[in-house]
Amino acid sequence: MNMLQSDKVKAKALELGFMQCGIAPAHALREQQALFEQALAEGYQADMHFLEREVDQRFNPESLLEGCESVVVVTWSYLTDAQPASDHYRTARYTWVEDYHQAVKRQLQPLADFVQQECPGAQCRITVDSSRISEKQWAVQSGVGCYGKNGLIHNESGSFFVLGVLLTTARVDHYDSPQKSDCGDCDICVKSCPAHALDVPFRVDARKCFAYQTVENKSVRDSVLEDSPLLFGCDICQERCPRNKKNIQKVLKMSKTSVFLRLQNRDFENLTKEGFKTYFGETAIARRTYPRFYHAIEIKREKSRNFEILTTEKSNILQCAGRVLKEEAEAVEGLIQYLNQDFEESVRLILNSKGRLIVTGIGKSAIIGQKIVATLNSTGTPAVFMHAADAVHGDLGIIQPHDVVLCISKSGNTPEITQLTPFLKQNGNKMIAMVGNMSSFLAQSADYVLNCSVLKEATPNNLAPTSSSTAQLAMGDALATALIVERGFTPQDFAKLHPGGSLGKRLTMKVKDLYKFNDKPAVAPDASIQEVILEISGKCLGVTAVLDGEKLVGAITDGDLRRMLQKSADYAQLTAKEVMTKSPKTIHEETLAADAVNYMNTNSITNLFVVDADNRYLGVIHIHDLIREGFY
Ligand code: SF4
Numbered sequence: 322m323n324m325l326q327s328d329k330v331k332a333k334a335l336e337l338g339f340m341q342c343g344i345a346p347a348h349a350l351r352e353q354q355a356l357f358e359q360a361l362a363e364g365y366q367a368d369m370h371f372l373e374r375e376v377d378q379r380f381n382p383e384s385l386l387e388g389c390e391s392v393v394v395v396t397w398s399y400l401t402d403a404q405p406a407s408d409h410y411r412t413a414r415y416t417w418v419e420d421y422h423q424a425v426k427r428q429l430q431p432l433a434d435f436v437q438q439e440c441p442g443a444q445c446r447i448t449v450d451s452s453r454i455s456e457k458q459w460a461v462q463s464g465v466g467c468y469g470k471n472g473l474i475h476n477e478s479g480s481f482f483v484l485g486v487l488l489t490t491a492r493v494d495h496y497d498s499p500q501k502s503d504c505g506d507c508d509i510c511v512k513s514c515p516a517h518a519l520d521v522p523f524r525v526d527a528r529k530c531f532a533y534q535t536v537e538n539k540s541v542r543d544s545v546l547e548d549s550p551l552l553f554g555c556d557i558c559q560e561r562c563p564r565n566k567k568n569i570q571k572v573l574k575m576s577k578t579s580v581f582l583r584l585q586n587r588d589f590e591n592l593t594k595e596g597f598k599t600y601f602g603e604t605a606i607a608r609r610t611y612p613r614f615y616h617a618i619e620i621k622r623e624k625s626r627n628f629e630i631l632t633t634e635k636s637n638i639l640q641c642a643g644r645v646l647k648e649e650a651e652a653v654e655g656l657i658q659y660l661n662q663d664f665e666e667s668v669r670l671i672l673n674s675k676g677r678l679i680v681t682g683i684g685k686s687a688i689i690g691q692k693i694v695a696t697l698n699s700t701g702t703p704a705v706f707m708h709a710a711d712a713v714h715g716d717l718g719i720i721q722p723h724d725v726v727l728c729i730s731k732s733g734n735t736p737e738i739t740q741l742t743p744f745l746k747q748n749g750n751k752m753i754a755m756v757g758n759m760s761s762f763l764a765q766s767a768d769y770v771l772n773c774s775v776l777k778e779a780t781p782n783n784l785a786p787t788s789s790s791t792a793q794l795a796m797g798d799a800l801a802t803a804l805i806v807e808r809g810f811t812p813q814d815f816a817k818l819h820p821g822g823s824l825g826k827r828l829t830m831k832v833k834d835l836y837k838f839n840d841k842p843a844v845a846p847d848a849s850i851q852e853v854i855l856e857i858s859g860k861c862l863g864v865t866a867v868l869d870g871e872k873l874v875g876a877i878t879d880g881d882l883r884r885m886l887q888k889s890a891d892y893a894q895l896t897a898k899e900v901m902t903k904s905p906k907t908i909h910e911e912t913l914a915a916d917a918v919n920y921m922n923t924n925s926i927t928n929l930f931v932v933d934a935d936n937r938y939l940g941v942i943h944i945h946d947l948i949r950e951g952f953y
């Protein structure tokens with residue numbers, strides 16, 4: 322086999338658009354492998370357990386290509402002069418251009434063809450993040466990079482590049498030497514790292530590094546996504562590195578700029594699955610699924626919302642209150658889209674049940690449950706509240722086999738609810754879940770689900786159930802109201818259950834329920850004025866009846882007495898029948914108190930005499946009696 326000429330290979334690589342090309346002899350890197358294994362033992366790989374597998378392949382090219390003689394390493398710059406839109410959730414620079422996996426692989430193939438053309442019979446294998454080989458180690462060996470304090474860097478070109486590796490069985494006339502680190506005393510990247518992932522020099526702690534966590538870790542915690550300064554990846558330490566600053570304007574031909582850089586935050590927040598493909602399909606971000614990417618956007622949106630709330634609403638109490646009311650109203654309106662067959666079936670289930678509706682929940686959901694029970698009971702649906710925590714400590718005895726159970730829970734995974742569910746199933750009770758998480762245990766277990774999902778709570782940082790509990794409350798009202806309508810529940814039915822309420826009083830309270838508590842002022846027709854005055858003053862109703870036997874023949878009010886004094890100075894001789902108003906306004910004791918109010922208002926009077934069908938005097942009802950009962 323011919324000997325490959327190093328200069329020719331490198332010239333070809335540059336012609337193909339690569340930034341640099343170096344070639345190292347293929348041999349096992351035992352020392353580097355030992356250091357790598359030590360880092361693994363210390364847990365630096367974090368959740369990237371794939372790093373623990375087939376470690377030998379990383380450092381021994383022979384294990385990937387039999388007879389491998391040379392390792393050709395190319396670097397591809399992803400620098401671009403494109404700038405993201407303002408107000409844009411920033412992603413790491415390597416995502417701003419075409420996915421390097423595709424671009425580098427595409428350009429390495431002609432390089433492999435060239436090698437085989439120069440050395441007929443030579444075997445080649447291309448790898449771009451697609452095998453276990455430690456590309457960074459081979460980049461160092463081939464002289465195209467060295468380890469800076471934050472990862473691979475080239476002393477001249479900086480670190481905004483990615484690698485491609487071509488393994489070949491061809492031997493090369495000249496091999497390159499490893500490049501040595503030139504960071505010196507500089508520690509700019511170490512100090513700039515917001516995650517303190519560079520605290521051990523020349524070693525990136527993947528457990529802390531946002532670049533690893535936000536890209537590689539499939540089970541990354543929400544708190545990490547929130548803390549990460551970038552939406553996807555991280556290159557803050559690279560941005561600060563002085564070696565990158567001098568090359569920042571360099572634009573390479575291969576860097577095809579992505580259209581997503583034009584997106585603003587609100588475009589990210591409205592990103593659909595189709596939009597994800599359109600804007601990110603050709604970038605390295607497409608290696609992440611849409612739901613995972615969108616989840617990270619939601620975290621960012623929540624963070625910026627919280628920041629905005631805490632900065633703009635401080636000292637602006639009314640603005641804060643207005644936003645809360647608006648967001649809660651939107652949460653309730655959002656429930657309309659969830660009204661479906663399950664809601665209809667739930668109403669029919671409760672209507673046709675021979676038992677009661679048992680409502681249960683814990684925490685704020687329990688409080689909402691109590692209110693729903695109160696509404697249901699007052700509107701004709703027998704309901705009982707059972708606290709979920711007490712249920713599993715004996716209160717389960719409340720539940721009878723024919724009862725329907727409504728479980729309220731935002732998460733749908735609270736331990737008390739998950740403990741309760743098997744019992745209900747075993748007991749044969751039908752379950753309705755009112756839940757804010759459709760993939761939860763409760764939603765999956767219930768017979769019917771009332772979806773109460775909300776986008777966010779109205780409090781900053783989702784501190785307290787606000788929008789979610791309002792949504793539960795509103796859904797409970799929707800359920801109770803649908804039951805009212807289906808039952809044909811009338812105001813009279815309502816009043817029967819609410820004798821103490823204002824509607825109940827209007828529909829049920831009668832004159833006889835009020836007048837009997839008053840004194841019963843009365844004088845005979847021949848009574849003197851002095852007797853009349855004493856009777857009116859003593860009974861405190863401002864009026865007295867004038868009776869002939871038991872029959873009402875007239876009435877004297879304190880107004881009548883004032884008018885009498887104005888007309889006659891000689892009133893001492895007058896009797897009741899000379900002062901009284903004949904045919905005073907009367908009312909029957911079976912009349913509704915509400916009608917008595919109307920009667921008084923119509924006649925501009927404050928008293929009515931209560932009489933029976935034979936005009937026998939029974940007593941007096943005063944406007945104050947009606948005011949006291951809430952009729953005004
Ligand atoms: S990529 Fe970000 S988190 Fe990782 S070391 Fe650099 S600055 Fe720190």
Ligand code: SF4
Nearest residue numbers: 469470504507510562
């Ligand atoms: S910032 Fe300084 S220490 Fe860090 S990689 Fe660049 S030159 Fe080295």
